Each structure stands twice: as C-alpha cells, then as structure tokens.
Amino acid sequence: MxxxxxxxxxxxxEGRTIIKHLNFEVNAGDYLCIVGENGTGKSTLIKTxxxxxxxxxxxxxxxxxxxxxxxxxxPQQTMVQRDFPxxxxxxxLSGNLNKSGFRPxxxxxxxxxxxxxxxxxxxxxxxxxxxxxxxxxxxQRVLLARALCATGKMLLLDEPxxxxxxxxxxxxxxLIQKLNEEGITIIMVSHDMAAACNYADHILHIAHxxxxxxxxxxxxxxxxxxxxxxxxxxxxxxxxxxxx
Amino acid sequence: xxxxxxxxxEYPFVKYALLVxxxxxxxxxxxxxxxxxxxxxxxxxxxxxxxxxxxxVAAVLNITNQMLIVLPITVVAAVLLLRGxxxxxIKGDASLAMISVGALAIGxxxxxxxxxxxxxxxxxxxxxxxxxxxxxxxxTDVWLCIGMSVVVLGMFTFFYHKIFAVTFDENFAKATGIxxxxxxxxxxxxxxxxxxxAMKLVGSLxxxxxxxxxxxxxxxxxxxxxxVMIASAVIAVVCALAGMLISILAATPVGATIVAVNIVVxxxxxxISAIVLKL
Numbered sequence: 001m002x003x004x005x006x007x008x009x010x011x012x013x014e015g016r017t018i019i020k021h022l023n024f025e026v027n028a029g030d031y032l033c034i035v036g037e038n039g040t041g042k043s044t045l046i047k048t049x050x051x052x053x054x055x056x057x058x059x060x061x062x063x064x065x066x067x068x069x070x071x072x073x074x075p076q077q078t079m080v081q082r083d084f085p086x087x088x089x090x091x092x093l094s095g096n097l098n099k100s101g102f103r104p105x106x107x108x109x110x111x112x113x114x115x116x117x118x119x120x121x122x123x124x125x126x127x128x129x130x131x132x133x134x135x136x137x138x139x140q141r142v143l144l145a146r147a148l149c150a151t152g153k154m155l156l157l158d159e160p161x162x163x164x165x166x167x168x169x170x171x172x173x174x175l176i177q178k179l180n181e182e183g184i185t186i187i188m189v190s191h192d193m194a195a196a197c198n199y200a201d202h203i204l205h206i207a208h209x210x211x212x213x214x215x216x217x218x219x220x221x222x223x224x225x226x227x228x229x230x231x232x233x234x235x236x237x238x239x240x241x242x243x244x
Numbered sequence: 245x246x247x248x249x250x251x252x253x254e255y256p257f258v259k260y261a262l263l264v265x266x267x268x269x270x271x272x273x274x275x276x277x278x279x280x281x282x283x284x285x286x287x288x289x290x291x292x293x294x295x296x297x298x299x300x301v302a303a304v305l306n307i308t309n310q311m312l313i314v315l316p317i318t319v320v321a322a323v324l325l326l327r328g329x330x331x332x333x334i335k336g337d338a339s340l341a342m343i344s345v346g347a348l349a350i351g352x353x354x355x356x357x358x359x360x361x362x363x364x365x366x367x368x369x370x371x372x373x374x375x376x377x378x379x380x381x382x383x384t385d386v387w388l389c390i391g392m393s394v395v396v397l398g399m400f401t402f403f404y405h406k407i408f409a410v411t412f413d414e415n416f417a418k419a420t421g422i423x424x425x426x427x428x429x430x431x432x433x434x435x436x437x438x439x440x441x442a443m444k445l446v447g448s449l450x451x452x453x454x455x456x457x458x459x460x461x462x463x464x465x466x467x468x469x470x471x472v473m474i475a476s477a478v479i480a481v482v483c484a485l486a487g488m489l490i491s492i493l494a495a496t497p498v499g500a501t502i503v504a505v506n507i508v509v510x511x512x513x514x515x516i517s518a519i520v521l522k523l
Contacts, residue, residue, distance in 0.1 A: 069421030075413060084412055086447040087468035094409040098420035128469035150420050169455045200335060 001068050002027045003154060004049070005183055009058035011044045017056060024204050026215040030154070031177075031186045033200035036195055037142065040207050042189045046158055047075075049187070066154060069098045069145055072147030072184075074157040077139065081131070087144050088126045089136070092118055095149025110149070117148040137168035144175070154185040163191065173199055252492055261361070261380045261498075265484045267393040268442045269454055271435065273480030274400050274451050275435050276459035277473055278411050287325060288452035291346035291439045294321040296371055297347030297354075304358040314437060315440050321347075322436035334455040355453065373447040373499055378452075392437055401472070407431075409505050448501030457506035458483065464510075464517040481508055 002025040007191045009022040019040035026032050036042055041113075049060065051068040062068055074094070095117075096110040106114075118124045120140045126134065131142060137177055141150060147155055160176065161169040173222045190196055196203060203219040205212040212219055252258045279287055298317040304308040325340060354365055400407065409417040410427045418424045437453075441450045462475035480517075487502030494501075 047415075051414060052418050069419070073416050073419045075415050078413070080281060080283065081412065082337050085463050085467055085469060085472045086408070086412060090408060091412065092414065094405065095418075095420070096415070097405060097409050097422055100405070104404065106405065114390070133467070138450065145414070 002063055003030075004187075005061045005063065007058055008059070009048070009060060010056040011041050011048055011053075012051070013044065013058050013088070019206055022058070022206070024186060025212045026154075026187060026202075028185055028201055029180070029183055031200045032188070032202040032204060033190045033196035034187065034206065035196050036206040042206065043158070045206070046156060046189055049156060070151050070153060072149075072151030074140070074143050074147045074160055076158050076162060077143075081139075083132050086131045088118075088129050088131055089114070090125065091131050091142050091150070092145045092149060093174045094214060113153060114145070114147035114149055117145040121145045135168075137164050137172065137202070139163065141175075144173045148179075152184070154187065155179065157186065157188040159190055160188065161190075169195075171222065185238050248493060249489065256450075257381065258492070260383075260386050262485070263392055264282055264386055264441075265445050265488050265498075265502070266444050267389045267480050268438065269458075269480040269484035270477055271393055271396040271438045272451070272454040272475065273432075273476045274396060275431065275438060275481075276455040277459075277462070277469075277476050278407060278431060278465070279435065280456060280459045281411050282454035284326070285452065286340055286344075286374070287322070287435065288439060288455040290325060290340045291318055291322055291436055291450035292451040293344040294318050294350075295349040295436075295440050295443055297351035299443075300354040301353035302377075304354050311440070315437065318440050319433050320434040322432040323429060326432040330509070336435060364517050371447060373497060385441075385444065389441055392434075392441060392460045395420055396434055396438070399434065403427065404473075411509045424503060450499045450503050453485075453503040453506060454480065456470060457503070457510055461506070461510045461513040464513040479506075490498055 005025040006022055007178055010017055010020045011022070012018045020052050022045070024032075034042055047231065048055050050071060050073055090115045093111065095105055095188065096106060096113065099110065101108065111231055115124070118127065121144055123138065123141045123145060126138065126142070129163060131139065136141065144155075145159075155176075157176065173195055176186060176188070186200075188196075188200065197220065200216055205214065205219070274388055276288075279285060293315050295318045298314040299310055301317075302313040305313075321343065324341065352368060352419070355368060386414050406417070406422055406427060409422055410419075410424045439451050442454060446454060456474040457478035459472070461479050462472045466475050467474045483504055483505045487505040490496065490497060491498045491501040
C-alpha cells in the first residue's frame with residue numbers, strides 16, 4: 001500500500017467543481033511535484049490532502065502508518081506572519097503540537113526534536129531571534145523546521161520558493177532534495193516547472209482535469225511535457241543572452 | 245494626596261472598582277494580543293456597539309438584570325462575526341462596520357422612542373463612556389469578574405501553545421490536528437463576555453482601547469509571543485490602576501482616564517522601540 005492514494009477525487013467549493021477524476025498515489029520516499037497554472041485547484045488539492053476540506057467525490061487514503069495529521073506542511077506565508085512577534089524557537093516548537101494532545105506544555109523529547117531540526121536546517125543560531133526580523137529565506141527555513149517537527153515521513157510544500165531570490169531558491173531546493181534523500185516523502189506544489197523537472201521524480205500536471213501523472217521521464221515524453229521543455233530551453237537561451 | 249486616597253479606600257465600592265478594573269484590563273489585554281495579531285482589532289468595538297444595542301433593548305423592556313439579555317446577544321454576535329470573517333460574501337471589515345453602527349443606531353433609536361427616563365442624553369452618555377457606573381458595582385458583579393478572570397487566565401495557561409499556533413498559522417494548526425475552529429469559538433465567546441463586563445468600567449465606546457493598546461504597546465518592544473503576552477498584561481494592569489487612581493484624585497471620568505494613560509504608555513514604548521532600532 002502506498003503512503004497516500006487519491007482515487008477518483010473531485011475537488012471544489014461552493015458547489016463549483018474545479019477538478020475532476022484525480023487519480024494518483026505517492027509511495028514512501030517519492031518526490032512528487034504538482035504543477036499547473038494558477039486557479040487550477042492546486043491550493044484546493046493541498047487543503048484537501050491536509051484534511052482542511054473534504055473532497056466532493058472520491059476518497060483519499062493514507063497508508064504505511066501515516067496519519068493525516070502527520071504531514072509536515074510548509075504553507076505560503078501570510079500577511080499576519082510577516083510582522084508577528086514570535087521567536088524562532090516558539091515557531092519551530094509549535095510543529096510538535098500534533099503529538100501533545102491535552103498536555104499544556106512541551107515535553108523534553110519535543111524540545112530536543114525542535115533543536116535537532118533547527119541544526120539540520122542551519123538555523124540554530126537564530127533560536128532567540130524574532131521571526132519577523134529574518135530574511136525571506138531564513139523564514140522559510142524556520143517554517144520548514146516546524147514542518148519537520150510535525151513529521152518524519154511526508155512534507156507538503158506549497159510554493160516553497162515564492163518570493164525568494166535565485167541564490168536562496170537554489171539553496172532551498174537543495175535542502176529539500178537532501179531531506180528527500182534522507183527518506184522523507186516530498187509533495188511540492190509549484191509553478192516553477194524547471195525546478196520540477198530538475199528535482200522531482202514524479203509529476204502531477206493539473207489544469208482543471210488531471211493532464212498527467214507519472215514519472216518525470218514519462219512526462220518529458222508527452223506533448224505537454226515537450227511543450228514545456230521547449231519553453232524551458234527558450235527561457236534558458238534568453239537568460240544566456242541576458243548574460244552577454 | 246495620600247490622605248485623600250486613604251479616605252477613598254475606606255469605602256468598599258472604591259475597592260471593588262479597583263479590583264474589577266484591574267481584572268477587566270488584564271483579561272482584555274490577554275485577548276487583545278490574539279485579536280490584534282489575527283487582524284480582529286475592531287471586533288471589540290463592533291461587539292461593544294452590539295452590547296449597547298442589546299442594553300437599549302433590555303432597558304426598553306424594563307428588565308432588571310440586563311446581563312441576561314446583553315450577554316447572549318453579544319456572544320451570538322461574536323460567534324457570527326468570527327465565523328463570517330472566514331468565508332463571508334461581505335468582506336469581514338465591512339460586515340463588522342455594518343453591525344457595529346447598525347446596533348448603535350438602533351440602540352439609540354429605541355432609547356429615544358421608548359425610554360421612560362427623563363435624562364436620555366445622560367443615560368446614553370453613561371453607557372457609551374462608562375462614567376460613574378464603575379462605582380455602583382455590587383458584590384455579584386465583583387464575583388462575576390473574578391470568575392471570568394479565572395476562566396480567562398486558565399484558558400491562556402492551559403491552551404497557551406495552541407492559542408499561539410492558531411494565531412500564528414491557522415492552516416498549519418488545523419493540518420496538525422488542532423481544532424482551530426473550537427479555539428476561535430472559545431476566544432469569541434470570552435471576548436464577548438469580557439466586553440459586556442468591561443462596559444461597566446469604560447463604557448462601550450472605549451472598550452477596544454483596553455483590548456488594543458496594551459497589546460500594540462507590548463509589540464513595539466518585545467519580540468517573542470510569550471514576552472508580548474506578559475508585557476501586555478503588566479501594561480494593562482499598571483495603566484488601569486494608574487488611570488483609576490488619577491481619576492479619583494483629579495475627579496476625571498474613569499474610562500477616558502485609563503485610555504489616556506494607555507496612550508501615554510504607547511507613546512513611551514514607541515520611543516523606546518525607535519531608540520532600540522537605532523542602536
């Protein structure tokens with residue numbers, strides 16, 4: 001049984017269907033990238049996977065002892081967070097809450113876990129710093145550390161590099177890849193197709209209906225995939241010209 | 245001056261007023277941190293207007309224990325407002341403004357048309373700005389305030405980390421299995437209760453000052469959620485005490501004086517934060 005399986009899922013809200021007949025599955029250790037234009041239901045799909053919304057039809061199954069509350073979620077930043085007075089430590093620790101139940105404080109184990117995840121992502125020096133004083137890339141690392149506290153199995157990343165400069169973007173992708181190599185399943189939503197093809201091993205392309213689900217190699221052979229790789233090549237050429 | 249204060253402290257109603265004032269300021273300041281951060285600052289204002297409308301209804305119906313009508317109506321309004329701001333057709337701020345001025349207008353209208361009192365302007369002014377009602381507290385009011393403060397403090401102690409998570413990132417909190425809606429509901433109900441009780445202290449127009457000022461003053465200087473919470477509570481208590489003592493000595497209106505002290509503290513904290521930034 002796979003870690004996550006969507007069978008014939010339809011999504012939407014307020015009676016409007018956005019996407020129909022979605023079928024895909026994710027196995028432990030996969031790196032799935034969900035791509036598609038804005039407004040095609042990527043965010044709705046995320047919310048459904050996280051259990052914040054119910055699918056209109058079909059069902060989503062979790063396997064291999066993965067509970068829905070054990071997905072580490074890296075959301076897009078909201079306005080509220082940008083000037084939120086919280087220390088990095090408080091933010092990272094809050095990732096542990098799915099384990100604490102009614103206990104009103106964090107256990108020693110949970111604190112150690114938070115420490116370990118901060119070291120892993122290289123933000124241990126920021127522990128006492130205020131979240132709102134950090135740069136965009138540092139804030140993303142903090143949120144990623146929080147997500148890692150919530151999971152040891154699967155990360156769900158919503159546009160993890162939105163708003164980051166190119167150098168930090170590459171660092172972020174490499175960090176995610178490193179986590180994937182350590183055995184954590186990655187589901188990443190992005191419209192950065194170039195990165196999807198670089199890093200992911202599976203692609204789900206949605207545009208109101210599922211256009212494609214399969215491995216990256218197969219995707220690059222399809223029409224949409226080809227059209228897309230052409231686009232990437234052209235962009236690459238454009239970049240070269242800019243450099244000259 | 246000390247003699248004058250000592251004289252006043254002989255009266256039980258002055259002690260009651262001080263105790264209730266401090267407790268209400270404490271509760272509103274704790275709630276204030278969450279409400280300000282969730283961009284619900286105006287909810288205090290809106291709800292207090294609803295409470296004013298409800299009070300007018302109670303007055304017109306000649307109900308002696310107004311709390312029985314005012315509290316449930318305000319709680320329902322709070323729940324609807326918090327619910328509404330999440331998935332409303334009318335944008336959150338617009339619906340809040342609508343309810344707020346609507347309740348104010350209807351309340352005043354009812355009082356004017358049906359009231360038997362000879363001094364309508366005085367009554368309205370008292371409800372809006374608090375004036376002397378703080379000195380007419382009875383022992384039931386005092387116990388009610390103590391009870392509510394215990395509930396609020398208990399909530400913020402036991403659910404502190406969850407409240408932080410829900411305030412910082414509601415979606416993440418929900419995804420990790422926290423029943424965020426329940427916490428929102430709990431905060432809405434407690435906000436409504438605090439506001440109804442606070443009307444006695446500062447009147448319905450000035451309540452949002454008690455909710456907002458300590459929180460934003462604390463946020464100027466402190467950089468972690470825990471410190472902001474603690475600082476906000478301390479600021480609120482100090483301001484409430486100072487405001488009430490000044491108002492006794494200088495014979496100024498209680499509510500307005502407390503708010504004025506809060507404004508001064510906010511100014512001081514802004515200056516401190518500007519200096520700290522430059523260093």
